[in-house]
Amino acid sequence: MSLTVAVSGASGYAGGEVLRLLLSHPEVEIGAITAHSNAGERLGSLQPHLHALADRVLQETTAEVLAGHDVVFLALPHGASGAVAAELELLSPGTLVIDAGADHRLRSPQDWEAFYGSDHAGTWPYGLPELPGQRAEIAGASRIAVPGCYPTTCLLALAPGFTAGVLVPEDVVIVAASGTSGAGKSLKPHLLGSEAMGSMSPYGVGGGHRHTPEIEQGLSQAAGEPVTVSFTPTLAPMPRGILATATARLKPGVDPAEVRAAWERAYGQERF
Template sequence: MNDLTVAVSGATGYAGGEVLRLLSTHPHLNVTTVCGHSSVGETLGRHQPHLARYSDFVVKESTAEVLAGHDVVILALPHGQSGAIAAELEQSSPETLIVDLAADHRLISAAAWEKFYGSTHQGTWTYGLPELLTAGGTKQRDALKDTKRIAVPGCNVTAVTLGLAPLVQAGLAAPAGLNAVLANGVSGAGKALKPHLTAAEVLGDASPYGTGGTHRHVPEIEQNLNGVLGTDAAEGPTRISFTPTLVPMSRGILATITAVPGESAPRTAEGLLDAAALKDELGQAFAQAYAEEPFVRVLPEGQWPRTSSTTGSNLAHIQFTVDERAERILVVVALDNLVRGTAGQALQSIHLALGLDETTALPLEGVAP
């Protein structure tokens, strides 16, 4: 395939920079335009000095006019800003593959969007999580093979969805009463200067945010898990208590997830939970879902996920067990929020939409120490 032209809007931010890093060695996708806002007219190297290949690129204004005409446009903009540009692009460049890294086009329910984001819903695009199970027994990658509009999932959502979807679909984990507590690196909050993200505030500290069911990723997680059951995206049975926590690391997510055993969980003749049999069935559910997946790894027995092991990698690491005394399922997921949680799965989805090998230019190995 000949080189395809790519424009990246929001190129000076963390997500845009990670997209560019992965594209820098891509054999088919050729970045020709980088766009920003306050950095217009400056060289990209002033803002992303680690991206040597693109250091001399001059940042252009993020407008539909500048972005039009490229084969692929990647929008790495804050939530609520990509919708307007995307709407213009759809009119001027209907054949362009447009990929939104923000939340503007993820949710199916307009009511859920308006409740959690407080603005007008911009419509729903094809969801960019290739490994996501569907109620019909397929995976989301099938839908991505025939689309020109991709909405990339939230990074927290990716971790929780990968950890729960196979178990909820198999009936091993009840869709109600789910709980997830996540340790998040500060890059997930974006690159804009915020006092609570400075070193003086973050170092030596850990703090929750988006508590009490208010975090914007809640409806997206529930949408995904309702989808694997074939129920209404917003009104299905899934309910999750979701608490992200800011910790002093630059990137990474460690999701600790608990679930009540579902109706299909094995029990003894006396009606007690058969923990050993349940653990075996959990392993089978994960194997059936991910054994052939290049970017999801269920770790060997006794090895638990660590964020440091996924840094720079497009792999999500998963481990699980059964807490027999509490009668709870425990799943732990680690991933790099900027790679597997954003730029990496964006590239996976782009490859599928363009008919390329899904694994092209995506790293399996992490960076250590």
């Protein structure tokens, strides 16, 4: 039995990647594909690599268009998916909704308001099964918040050590380089080739990047106690990908062999 799947924000990088993955899934039928400013255009003119969907015309992103599918992916700008998700809850309560934006990731309304500057849309189960307790929560969920790009990288790197109790929860330092596609498709002067190629530039420094509270939230869940992080992101001249250098101190008396064993326990049998 195939599942019908709708994808909003299909003209962007995240939406295009979701469609690329779905096209190789043997049990998926692509339903509505939607956009905002690009509604009415052929998908092939915006995502030329998606040959099987090239002639599909992008529809407007509304809850009415997305309703009625088995699964809906929301690949919308931050702050945009909360309202659409709320409408979908009313129109299509049986639909599994997966939000690739940031709207439902943070548990703290105060953190959301401080870093994103709008009302908090609520908290959904966090879609990183490698964190303690998350696998069972995701399996029974009808709403899932996709982790952010930097948090995914940093949590996968450090969480096993905190889960095993071998790392000190203070003085965690992460410096990460990200490709330009992480900023989305919108035209921005600092993302022009003449600005970005051949150079690297830090941004969101001094704890100001929006992913800082999400990283601390996930590491604190792994540790079972508050974890504080110094996080510095940099823009690197590459189209996609993240290279994160994540460091934390060992707790006194920890056997170095136990450090390696912690990561082997966490990932030795993980298929991905």
